[in-house]
Amino acid sequence: MKVLRAIEMNRCIGCFSCMITCAAVNQQDHSIMKSAIRIKTSGGLTGKFIAIVCQACKDDVPCAEACPTGALVKRQAGGVLLDKEKCVGCERCVAACTVDAIYFDLDTKRPIVCKHCGVCARFCPHGCLRLLEEGQ
């Protein structure tokens, strides 16, 4: 089982292909607002890029712990999967994530959580994002 890692962000050119394809494939939406990964700059474009995305917490998983309905199910390799049926849209997971990597979809009233599918890595032209085997 694999997890997504942003390993070479120094090489990021800020093209946002990761966000465009994540939103398209996982949410069938053209807007980067629907992406589970976000590329941000620190201090404008002269600063470095940072990828705000699920860090694949493994044993202690703050977002899953915060979820009152058990809608966030731990993945074996790290991170969580969302059970939409159980989710009540309380946003506690959003607040619980230390790196702010859970986004709240205002249209569906459900969180957008990275499921480590790796589509973003597939469309990253500089290999900044990689889908790696657990522990690799």
Add this chain to the structure above:
Amino acid sequence: MLYEKATKVLYIDLATGKIEIKQRTDLAIYLGGVGLASKLLDETMRQELPPLAPEQPMVLAIGAISGIYPLITKTVAMFISPLTGELGESYAGGRLALALSMAGYDAIVIRGKASRPSYIAIDGGNVEIKDARPIWGMDSDVVGQFLRDSEEGSGKRSILRIGPAGEKMVKFASVCVDTYRHFGRLGLGALMGSKLVKAITVTGDKTTEIKNFKEYFRAYQTIFKSVTETDLMAKYHDLGTSINVESISALGALPTKNLTANHFDNAEQISGEAFAEENLVRKLACTGCPVGCIHIGQFRRKFDDGYDYESVSVAYDYELIYSLGALLGISKTDEVLQLIEAVEKTGMDAISAGVALAWATESLIQGIVTEAETLLPLSYGNTENYYQAILYLSARKNAFYQALGEGTRFAGAKFGGEGFALQVAGNEIPGYHTGYANLVGLTVGARHSHLCNAGYAVDQSLKTFDENKAVNTLFDEELERCLLNSLVICLFARKLYTRETVLKALNATGYLLTDDELTTIAKRIYSMKLRLKEKLGFDPRQVELPQRFFKTPSMNGLLESSIVERMINRYAEKCSELLAEKI
């Protein structure tokens, strides 16, 4: 907007503070981008008034499928150019196209003049005209730093701003978009300055459900692969456009020292390779483009005794190395970057500024102007003086710089020396002296730029020169670019976005157009632009070309003015034929 019949246009009147959003259903026949912006300019401009009259509009537009396919990343600005007095058209990349689509607008029309220095903050439907008095006078880069902190939308926001040159209405002042991209040519910065608009921020959080995911994503993947897995875009990413410095010089087509020469002896020292080896620190991309052609060069500058250094990073490209390098006889990469930094912070078009200073240098050498006027002993290769001259130019330091800030054509006419003022129809020339197609292309091109019709490429590709063939190619290319620019596709991707690809991209997102319909749209747009130019008094047959173009050999030898004239006439006939067509 995408999947919708209506075109959403935001109208801002700075004089009254009135904000209006119109959903227009009559604009789809222009597709978007340059077509849409031309139509809106036609509707709102006041041809009887000067370019910087408060009533004049500034129009920004994106295309039907902006931001959802690779390299469909640009925004077009249309206005009356304060530099040439006729059609103003300029393109910028960065994040603006994405920001506009997330804010939910196809186009923005800004009219009137604010009562005090202002900036416009657009956050979706919330549009505010805010106080810019504390940031008036600031350099372009510093304004960006302040607004990044005071406005929302980090990561999905675009910031447009002008520098001091725009405030002083230097006629070739530029608008900086997201630090490294610009609406450079034809003086949009002066227009913003005349309206007392220091900056515009754009953000939003609009979402758009994909109607046919399978078809869309198939098209997206095919285009993405041809960008990243073929060599179509390789040169733009690798060395970037600066790859051409040495080769264009070797061909004898690089305007050097105010085009007193057609090649630069030290071209190797400011080649793409030299920049890459000595200064290149990173590459960046416009939003939605996996190529990453923006090359950032860094240099350090000692500012005090001992070990006190500051470091500066700026974006470089072929055109800048030409205008602030070869044209001024500068042969060190660090020094070219230093001059780029000066035009960046003051907010001027790099090509026009370089050409203006090259003209000033030759005028001084020839005794047409004196050092009492230039205030500096300008001479080819002296970067320190040029750096200072850029600051003087942007500040309109004295009567001489005041005149030079009106453009090189104006200065040439005022002081004498029109013959070596490197401009065509008022716009300072880009870095090619390839031959007839280039010169004719600059004259007849809608914005007098190499980007109108790529005449420089025609000169390099026609093995045996044929006047008529060259004219036809220029015309066809300009026409096709009307289509690409209506979608506002980056022109670096022009070979990638063939008709077939354009149709695939459009069809997959609900625009069921045919090849013939695209041709009709292209013709409709080109006709509209030609009519706009006519209304503003432009006739290509009346353009007076400086003698220098005919005295310094091009890569194809000395040019004859009679041949140029014939070609321009032939082109004008083709335009008349197009205008006579019922579209």
